[in-house]
Amino acid sequence: MKSSDTTPLHRALYRILRPMARLLLRNGIPFAEFAELVRRAYVDAALEDFADNRKKPTDSRAAVMTGLTRKEVRKQREILAGEHEGTPGARHENRASRVVSGWVHDCAFQTGEGAPAELPFDGPLSFSELVKRYSGDMTPRAVLEELMRVGVVATEASGKLALRQRAYVPTGDSEEMLQIFGEDVSDLIATIDHNLVGSGADGQPLFQRTLVYDNIPPEVMGRWRRYAAQQSQAMLEQLDKWLGPHDRDIAGHGENKATGEAVRTGVGIFYFEDPVQPDVSGEQE
Template identity: 50%
Template sequence: MNSSTVSPLHKALYRLLRPLLRIVLRNGMAYGEFNELVKRAYVDVALNDLAPNRKKPTDSHAAVLTGLTRKEVKRLREWIQNADEPASVPAQGRADRVVSGWVNDADFHDDQGEPAILPFDGPISFSTLVKRYSGDMPARALGNELCKQGVAQEDTNGWTLLKKAYIPLGDDSQLLRIFGSDVSAMLTTIDHNLTAAQHQEAPRFQRTVAYTKIPRSALPEWNALAHEEAQALLLRLNAWLAARDADVTGETPAEPLVRLGLSIFALEEASESDASNEP
């Protein structure tokens, strides 16, 4: 197969797989284990996402779609049915919600509208903040986590917010959960947009701004500008979403609930003229 005969899908998947496999190999997963996960996902999607005419999917139908044998489809289907892994994306982490509440809830602001220094206990306190945005999570345990990550600190004046976003540092399990959640959401949006026209649905917002001939010396200025602008936008959107979230408001609407959000990531890679990794 030469470059002139490679399909657009092959090229897109190859570019997608390279950064994915850097993470996979760095975490010690060999090909056999990765291949087993791919086969499970193939069967899961064939049975649960692509059933014809909303009929109950069959192993035979999944075998035709995936190219696997019916025996293997049956094995993988039984594993999926008995797996302990949650089927849906977990809700926003407790620590992240507490930090967002501290940033956006006026009850926990000072006279300048900034996140206030909070006592540990009392009507308006760190404990009250944790209870409002994290439910039954012990305030001390969550506070220790924020301190460990350098997001907050406790001293004689009380609890001070140091960063307006919770991003775990050095915790592979948490970072990998964020990786799975964020990339899954991004691909779900792209999948929706690829088929939106044929389903007569509106596309979801998907935009990228990028130039391919930027001097490397511009990186520090770009990083500072992108961080400042993106963080300001995310804080505004966070306030809008928090005011409508059932967990935050304590209200349970009768209508179905959905997960809404906007992801922003910085792009930095070699110029396309300097490196080409397509097959």
């Protein structure tokens, strides 16, 4: 793709789509399937994000905005309606993450010093009770096996269960990891869009910062990866200590008793590295 033939937005989109194409190909998603999802997203955005509050959004208006035919708009709208009916008010938080968060913040599962307590598997204030509070209908054994698989929970010599890490991070192209991929990329793009269009009615930009250097010697990278991971984890845990106790599920011991419209919020950190590629003129990008 020649940069001289494209707008800045086109170049930005290509940088987003290039690693996404790699992920899609690795998971056997052909272009036609991806294109169908793009059509659906265009229709959803046209009908929801660009709707005139005084009028009901129409297929004709969505067709004009998206460049799709009215027939295609109607098809995608009907699919979207079916998806929304199947998941009314659905919450997409990973259930294993909710269990870990409850273990960290719910005083019923803490020591006298406020640290996550070692828990028996069954009985009052046990791991099974923790899962019941924060993971709905998931079986305690299934949640435990997953948390032990990724090293978040371990069995002590006493037979009790101990929390080894304050965060659940799935591995590979698992369903949970792909869910996180969708949420993280969506949140980042939404933040950038918010900042690009003037930060909304209140004029306040959302925090968006990146630290980048492009001439780091390779012998430094091992130490840098470890340091970046340690500092990032420490900062997220500090933010979690402040925000976690305000979560309705935790404040209400999993019963979500508070009233009023909920807000989804958070802070994301990610690490990256790649070789610096020379451009066609021999200069580094």
